[in-house]
Amino acid sequence: MLSCVENKIYIHIYPDGSTYFKFESTGDSTDVFNNDFIHPQNLKGWNANIEVIEKNDEKNWRMTTEGISMDSILIFQDGKNTTLNYSFKRYKHETWFSSEFGAEIRFQGKQIKDEFPKLYESLISDNPDSLFWLPEAMTILMRKGLNEISPDSISPQQSKRNQRFVNHLRNSFAKIQTLDDMEKFKKDRELFLTDLLKPFRVEPSFPSRLAKAMKKHEAILESTMDLNDDFFQWKILMPGKPVKTNAMEIVGDTLIWKFGLDSLLSESFVLKAESVFYP
Template sequence: MDFVSRGDSTDVFNEDFPHPFGDPWVTNIETEITDDEKTWVMNTSGLLYGPTAFSSGHSSLVEVAHPIDVRFEKGFFGTHYFVSQFFKGREVFRKYPKFGNSMSSIDNDTTEWISEALYYIGSTAVYDLQKDSTTMINSLLADRMENYIRGYVDRKNFTELYSIEDSSGLFVRDILNPFLDELPSTYELAFQELVDLYSKEMHITGQLRDDQFKFHIFLPGVVITTNADSISGDTLMWTFGLKEFLNDDYILHAESIIYSKKRIQIGIIILLGLVLIIAFFFIKFKR
């Protein structure tokens, strides 16, 4: 399988669609210069079999959100080949619907989504920290913090919220200051890390807006089923963008088969033999 990214250095090396890293992947980076414009090309290839989830770098602890499964099964009449590529939905309309609407519209120059997004980021961080014994707080205090976050983002104007979004540390301090005396010593750092994580997640979604993905998968034999956009010989092709997985999961899948002529011939002989036997007994008993 090959992953190919093409564009300027910012687009190729950002984190919106990281290439897989480690065994069995090999990455090659080249530049192409045409009309005084430099185009970066990153190619990552690997030979796959079975379910494969992969990391995107030395320090990455999170699997890339597009695992692939490649496998084959031998049947009586031939060998079936299966491939599925999974793109995890960004769940934008569940997390921050107004941001999703701005991503879906032609004119996305709006700030109406900022307060909603910041409320999701802050309240989700509070909720997640309740699952850890070192940061768990009284449920009443957690509810108070969530209500405070809602009121905080509602009171701020969009210009102020923009500056807060650019500096998550300011947002964290403003949210936690009224509650510092009631929070565990580890809470502020843990809250900051989660705010940064969810802010980065939303930022990556925004970067994916103008990206287009082209997938070419080669399957031997006869294609039985697929959701590919087009097929040329043994090559299946998909072209899609963020809208396909802006909210829900998007799965590329295909199945093909290579028929065994010898086994088909054996099957036909067996079938004819059964027909002759049935016909023989039918004629015999009819007499």
């Protein structure tokens, strides 16, 4: 069985302005259908297919989506930032002697490097030790949750109060020595926060609201970590001859990019291609 999901995307841009797309994801059912990377949905005239592939007593799933679009811009996102958001843009410029084409695939960066530095270090070094990065991550999630539920979080007074909460949580995590201790926090977060915030004067509903707000941001973080099992291969065939690109490989006229989560942890990641077509 595949230990990850292989996402293969093929794009063919035609001189008439139409674009053919084919998305193919192969892996075990848990990873293929966890929605960390979604295929285009609800596009008129597009076809989607799911099949089971059995080989050497191993079972994998393959999801395929393909179709043609006349749109010059397509945006693929779920609106909740719990999946990998990306967009496609193509353009065409006519000259006296040729047609110039351009294409751009832009992935929204996950900002892990800046927001969760220890998790970033863990991911790029392939160090899965939760005790190394999880305390920092939960502390940051608490700060995000506090800023969301406190309407006056930007005021100096509220900001100072929030920082006291965060510091108190950080000190509590510093005492955690085992994963079992960490699981107690994850299992019943509302109870943990209720006990944690007893030294402070907070309204009874505050721990519940904070736990809910943290869960929302944690879902975004978990979806990013799910991408650690994904491998991407994008192929683009442009009209005419490629003249400018940041492709990692060129085979004939086909431009190829291969990458994983490490390319998506910071700012936006962009695939670019330009070509010239002589009629």
